[in-house]
Amino acid sequence: MTTQTPAILPERGLADRLTALFWRHPRLLLAVLLTPPLLWLGVVYLGSLAALLLQSFYSIDEFSGLVKQEFTLKTYAELFRAQNLDIIIRTLVMSAAVTIGCAVIAFPIAYYAARFAKGKWKAVFYLGVMLPLWSSYLVKVYAWKLILAKEGIITWAAEGAGLSMVLNAILSIPGIGGNSLSTSPLGTFLVFVYVWLPYMILPMQAALERVPASMLEASADLGASRAQTFRTVILPLAMPGVIAGSIFTFSLTMGDYIIPQIVGTSARFIGLAVYQLQGTAGNIPLAAAFAVVPIVIMVIYLMIAKRKGAFDAL
Amino acid sequence: MTRRSLKLAATSALALVTGLTPALAQMTEVGPGEGALSIVAWAGYIERGETDPAFDWVTKFEEASGCKVSVKTANTSDEMVALMNEGGFDLVTASGDASLRLIAGDRVQEINTALIPSWGTIDPRLQNAPWYVVDGKHYGVPYMWGPNVLMYNTEVFKEPPTSWNVVFEEMTLGDGQSNKGRVQAYDGPIHIADAAQYLMFHKPELGITSPYELNEDQYKAALDLLRGQRNLVSRYWHDAFIQIDDFKNEGVVASGSWPFQVNLLKAGGAPVASVIPQEGATGWADTTMLHVDSEHPNCAYMWFEHQLSSNLQSDLSVWFGANPSVPAACTDGRGMQTAEGCTANGLDDFDKIRFWTTPVADCSQGEDTCVPYYRWVSDYIGVIGGR
Amino acid sequence: MTAAVEFQNVSRHFGPANAPVKAVDGVDLTIAEGSFFAMLGPSGSGKTTCLRLISGFEKPTGGVIRIFGQDVSDIPPNRRNVNTVFQDYALFPHMNVRDNVAYGPMVKGVDRRTREAQAEEMLALVKLEGYGDRKPGQLSGGQRQRVALARALVNEPKVLLLDEPLGALDLKLREAMQDELKALQARLGITFVFVTHDQGEALSMADSLAVFNEGKIAQIGTPKEIYSHPRTRFVADFVGSSNVLAPEVTRAFGGPAKWASLRPEMLRVTAADGVALSGVVTGLRYLGAGSRVTVAVNGTEVAAQLPAGQAVPEAGAVVGLAFDPSALHVMEGER
Structure with missing residues (x-):
């Protein structure tokens, strides 16, 4: 019976020939697989980034609104005008606050999902976290405008619960309060936190899931309290996830231009400034210079994170 | 031409396309329509009965001229200027705070009023308004004001x-x-x-x-x-x-x-x-202006005439709560507007209104x-x- | 002598109350202070759960656990002066070796200088001087095992729990570590509780051991007692893979009509003539230090271990079997 089967099987066509080709030249397959995405990344993504950078070194003729295509640093100098600096600082503070807010809210949820949720409850968790992402972003933001409005659900609920005093006290805090939640920086913050929360929970949960249960037991075994375990073991090990999540929340907040248009005080954020400068004012150089700001901030942020050892557990 | 050539040599392909086309000379006659017309307009300005069947001033124009109208809605004057700078459009319903910028930026071309039969019906107060007439040259046709x-x-x-x-x-x-x-x-x-x-x-x-x-x-x-x-x-x-x-x-x-x-x-x-x-x-007084590189100038001139002579002036003034540039549209029954309606919209307040115009450094103060x-x-x- | 650890009718059930999974089911156990105690059993037998009950990672559903006489029902793990060497070592990957070892003193508030000195001392004890600055990821399996050991011992625990600590090591290293652990225990005098599924490891290292089966202790005693006098078929089979003889077979082998065990190394293979027991050779296995021969005697397969150098019969040959009658161990229980 064994004599019937040949030692070398016959080639069955193109698929076998290709398999043989890739087997003899393993790098060829890699090249075939990587070329399209690298082209995409290199030409489309980096290319547009380079074009953006180039634009930021042009300036605009203020009256006609036409771009003067001559190299100048004038546009960057404009960033340091008081009102533009305000925009940058306002955006930075909001992004930081949103990131911290998201992290604080996301951690218990992610921790529960990573440590305790099993089977059905895990599915419920994923569904619960992802569900808000499925509905239109605009619909969510408009819904929040109504929820937060002066004559909206929260005001109504606060009145019903006899908490109007509390709401008014919060709204009277200078800097974050306002006439109503919907027209206050606090409202903008709440909507940002809501919209970007899933982007914090998911990487956090993935990072926490990778922390073996025995690590936590070892910590307790060696005498650590829960708080000590959290500080010295869980947090450092979950840090890459927190950083990944914060990159999302931070950069998404910095780039967003819809939410501050609909909820808040009308004070500009970088995203809104970029949107208006390039879309409605036609000032592409200043828009580009503004757009470079988040990139620079993110680079600095990542460098600090790396120096602080946030990626050591990777 | 030298300035343009320098620019051409120095800059990108985009500038190449826009900079290569020399500014069109004023039209001397209206030829057959090119079959299409694209307009940058305020929301609610170009209605074809889709929002409310009673308000339609596009369908008949398309039937008569054979020019298919497409509309790009803009929310602010700045956006209109940006869109026109980008190019690819024929007309824009520019307010006074955009029109002078478009003229200064060479984005719009001079209009030959002689080619528009109904030009004479325009409110005389608008016929030489400073927000679209520069050095005696007309750069558009009044559309609507309020x-x-x-x-x-x-x-x-x-x-x-x-x-x-x-x-x-x-x-x-x-x-x-x-x-x-x-x-x-x-x-x-x-x-x-x-x-x-x-x-x-x-x-x-x-x-x-x-x-x-x-x-x-x-x-x-x-x-x-x-x-x-x-x-x-x-x-x-x-x-x-x-x-x-x-x-x-x-x-x-x-x-x-x-x-x-x-x-x-x-x-x-x-x-x-x-x-x-x-x-x-x-207030705003909007002017329909023609892009310097318009590919459909004949259709555009047909639209100019249409905008003055059809039901547009009358029905738009009802729809938007504004005033027609052609006063007769309030009374001659070409559309739904009435004399009372025009009064309610502020037709008689013309002198109280200071129309949007682009602030410039060189002004009447020096x-x-x-x-x-x-x-x-x-x-x-x-x-x-x-x- | 005080008992280091004492279990009184301890149970740990998982799942619903009406159909619980009885991981540990009514275990009574006393571990003497200073002893090297092994918990032996197949996976799922409850031995690891018992270890986790001592460390406090599991709470008993019934019964009482005492550590040095004190009921620990309400004492969380971090307050039990008991330390564990985990099966996967559970070293903190983001800390270097020194910080790992100094972790216990650190959380107890010992100042940096003192705790680092303690850590170095412990690293010396496990022969890892100079490794303090490395990260766990840069160490070999054996080295990680030592770090885990040092990290536990630095706390001077009353009881050291070891959860299959040698399972991930290769044979040679495992044997070396067995000796070292034994020596370390003798030197420090700390009670070691050692979980393993390797009966050879348990027999060679422990002072006394408990054999677990299905959540219960099948037998408890010294290695010698357990090896030579298995109380049940399970123990006989699991510890040293004895020949377990059914009552009628026992009678054929010259014993009472009861379950009995007979160690393969106690059987001698002889010529088939003139012996009470004979059978056909059905299998041969070469073991290096000897051979194992399977002989079918009246339909019952019996394994005999031949020392190296002795002639090995061929498969299919008819051979005789002989043994010292005292080697036939009659068991009390059936299971």
Whole structure:
């Protein structure tokens, strides 16, 4: 019976020939697989980034609104005008606050999902976290405008619960309060936190899931309290996830231009400034210079994170 | 041509396309239509019966001319300028704060009024208006005009307010509560002109003669007024529908607005009305302008004639709450508008209205004495940011 | 002598109350202070759960656990002076070796200088001087095992728990570590509780051991007692893979009609003539230090271990079997 089967099987066509080709030249397959995405990344993504950078070194003729295509640093100098600096600082503070807010809210949820949720409850968790992402972003933001409005659900609920005093006290805090939640920086913050929360929970949960249960037991075994375990073991090990999540929340907040248009005080954020400068004012150089700001901030942020050892557990 | 050539050599492909085409000479005759026409317009300006079947001034034009109309909606004047700078459009319904910028930027071409049979029917006050006529050359055809009215809540204001002070100065309103947090202002730099107009009436010592021509001192006074207004305004409006929502849900009771929002809110049963207070009002007078590189100039000229002679002027003035550029449209029954309707929309207030125009440095006060528009833009961003 | 650890009718059930999974089911156990105690059993027999009950990672559903006489029902793990060497070592990957070892003192508030000195001392004890600055990821399996050991011992625990600590090591290293652990225990005098499924490891290292089966202790005693006098078929089979003889077979082998065990190394293979027991060789396995021969006697397969050098019969040959009658161990229980 064994004599019937040949030692070398016959080639069955193109698929076998290709398999043989890739087997003899393993790098060829890699090249075939990587070329399209690298082209995409290199030409489309980096290319547009380079074009953006180039634009930021042009300036605009203020009256006609036409771009003067001559190299100048004038546009960057404009960033340091008081009102533009305000925009940058306002955006930075909001992004930081949103990131911290998201992290604080996301951690218990992610921790529960990573440590305790099993089977059905895990599915419920994923569904619960992802569900808000499925509905239109605009619909969510408009819904929040109504929820937060002066004559909206929260005001109504606060009145019903006899908490109007509390709401008014919060709204009277200078800097974050306002006439109503919907027209206050606090409202903008709440909507940002809501919209970007899933982007914090998911990487956090993935990072926490990778922390073996025995690590936590070892910590307790060696005498650590829960708080000590959290500080010295869980947090450092979950840090890459927190950083990944914060990159999302931070950069998404910095780039967003819809939410501050609909909820808040009308004070500009970088995203809104970029949107208006390039879309409605036609000032592409200043828009580009503004757009470079988040990139620079993110680079600095990542460098600090790396120096602080946030990626050591990777 | 040398400037263009230099530019060509120095810059990108985009500039190559736009810079290569020499500025078209004025048209001398209208040939057969090119089959298409693209228009940058304000929302609600170009209706083909899709929003409301009763309002349609496009279908008949397309049938008669064979030019298929496509519309790109813009929300602000700045956006219109940006779109025209980008290119690819034939016409734009530009307001006075955009038109001069388009002319200065060589984005629009001179119009030969002789090729438009109904030109003579245009309101004489508009035929040589400074926001589209430069050096005696016409760069467009008047489309529609209207005032920026003061919209107010009739439950809070038993009597119509007589002054814009309700949105500029803190005060106790008819219902015994402060106006703080209950008024709005327009989220565009041109709102500085509203402040200047208010000062023109209340502080004559500043010597403001036009709200669009402000020297440093006058400009500073206007900004100070707006900084005070910032404390009253919770949120500025730039989107008509968000303002409508704010009047319904956010407790806003007074704001500068357009007849468009007033009409929509009234139609929805909201207790609002509008008025032009004693200080007068700013307003917009829109002009249809033809892009310098338009690919469909014959269709565009056909549209110019259509816009003046058809039901457009009459029905649009009803639809948008504005005034036709052709006064006869109020009375000759070509559309739904009536003489009473035009009066309600402010046809007789023409002299009270100071139309949007782009502030420039060289103004009637002298060369380089007025604050130009780009500073209005950045300073207004500062004011809204609380600076 | 005080008992280091004492279990009184301890149970740990998982799942619903009406159909619980009885991981540990009514275990009574006493571990003497200073002893090297092994918990032996197949996976799922409850030995690891018992270890986790001592450390406090599991709470008993019934019964009482005492550590040095004190009921620990309400004492959380971090307050039990008991330390564990985890099966996967559970070294903190983001800390270097020194910080790992100094972790216990650190959370107890010992100052940096003192705790680092303690850590170095412990690293010396496990022969890892100079490794303090490395990260766990840069160490071999055996080295990680030592770090885990040092990290536990630095706390001077009353009881050291070891959860299959040698399972991940290769044979040679495992044997070396067995000796070292034994020596370390003798030197420190700490009670070691050692979980393993490797009966050879348990027999060679422990002073006494408990054999677990299905959540219960099948037998408890010294290695010698358990090896030579298995109380049940399970113990006989699991510890040293004895020949377990059914009652009628036992009688054929010259014993009473009861379950009995007979160690393969106690059987001698002889010529088939003139012996009471004979059978056909059905299998041969070469073990290096000897061979194992399977002989079918009246339908029952019996394994005999031949020392190296002795002639090995061929498969199919008829051979005789002989043994010292005292080697036949009659068991009390059936299971």
